[in-house]
Amino acid sequence: MRSDTSNAHARARIAEAFAEAGVTGLLHARDLDTGTELAHGADTLVSTASVHKLCVLTTLFRQAAAGRIDLTRRLDIPAFGRTDGPTGLAAMLDAARLSLRDLAYLSIAVSDNTAADLLWDELGLDAVNGTMADLGLTRTVAVHKIRDMIAALRQDTGSGSPVDPAVVARLRVLDPAFTNRSTAREMTALLAAIWYDQACPGEHGAALRRLLGLQVWPHRLASGFPFDDVRVHGKTGTLPTLRHEVGVIEYPDGGRYAVAVFTRATATSITLPAADAVIGTAARLAVDALRAPVG
């Protein structure tokens, strides 16, 4: 087990990086082979935003592994009545027909809100919470699907601007007591279960891990690991002032690390590259600390 002092140094540097980027940040990292951990506010509940899509996908592949769902079944997706969002089916204009597993791909690759809600409608809210409870993640709870989260966001924003500090202060979707929630520690525990084949056995676990490696966003977790031979899997989550990503980093020497980083920025700007990048910076500091030779 690593000594507390080396972790204390890494934790101080992580706290400094968060402050430098103008965010408050929470982090949990775990070495998937030794079980060594690094925690910084890892048990504080947070509003998960799109990170919760990972729980939906885990449930989907878990039910497929149990033979209860056929991932090649195709859904008709009409052009109207879609959950709103800036990517994927949520942004597309025409009717489509896609398999459940391709909807899963869109949910991860571009965080497609429509695709995620179509899957969520198939599974039901309780099934997703049930999977988390089965895995012992009792603080990971969904209370609504993406469309209801967006409806609450719209209702609270009203005619105000989403970058007005007074408007942002009243958004209920930022409050973990109101919306879908989890902790950094439970998210790395979920990733560990996925990587250990405990969440979705066999080929279905491999299929889910493949999807997490196909996420297109380079600006958060991946930005901390600018190495062609290091593989980054992840799922982001974003709401006004919230920027999150949870994922697994795989090194060529076999080292595997699950990391969850949740941030909340002071600035209300929609575009805040420093706040995105610090997710990678903090994750890298944590992984470097876990990889450091025991002194």
Place this chain on the structure above:
Amino acid sequence: MDLLRHLRYFRAVAEEGHVGRAAERLRIAQPSLSQRIQRLERELGITLFDRGPRGVALTPAGRLLLADTEEVLESTARLLGTASDLRTGRAGTLRAALPPDLGPAAVAALLTRFRAASPGTQLDVRELPVTAVARELTQHTVDVAIVRHPCPAVGLAFGAVLHQPVGVLLAADSPQANRAELALADLTGRQLVLFPRATAPALYDEMLTTLARHGCAPAALVDQHHGSDVARALVLTGTAVALAPRTAPPPGTVWRPLVGTPLTWRTSTAWPAGAGGPAVGLFADAAQQALTDPGGLLAEPPNRPLFPRPATEFPL
């Protein structure tokens, strides 16, 4: 027995010297009033009145107790009045915090307005930077504040946001002082006085981003509040210029607006969420008015479109 109510009846009968007239004044039935006085006498074990054919007269014991009764009723009225003042925000202690650079005129108007709205309240005012004030509000060591945004928002509620254009404070004898307004790019190569980052990191970063966007590359940044002696001396000697909201410029300096108002500071009142009592409300109202006039802050933000990027993940 409701002693206070019975003491009020006792006082009324003593003042009128007649149960019937007292009952009329109290708007209750005479027999009921008589019974209540008898009940009070039983409770105290004292005969308060001598009953005669033309009315009632206080006994010597009744006279002594009337003095005490008046005292009790008066202090009760005082207690209820104070409670009402506290409840409605007209009395008490309010701990308030203000950011630097609101301008003395705005702060004076705020204090005057608040005193008029809440004459009984003792107002403790401090000047605090945004990082400190957000912390103190969440710890409830400050009741209400005026904050400059971006301000950490967890656990806080905010009043309407006002906008304060930022301009340039420079030496009156510098060549640029002759111009009615300056472009941010004109400040390239100058030393620029800007508050220390630690006092408001998010606003500091926002300002640097805006400077760069408008082609302003300062030679150096001086981490000083522009009102400090060092900052004033640097500006006065032409060594540096300061970014500051419109202010009565110190002798030997002038303030010039920036072309197109590229820099604005956003300001609002703030208080702990769920702890916005009446005094906080009165302070927030007074602040809103004083900051607008004479403070010169604007209610309307510069109208800028928002273009979300796909990575935003939620629709705008």
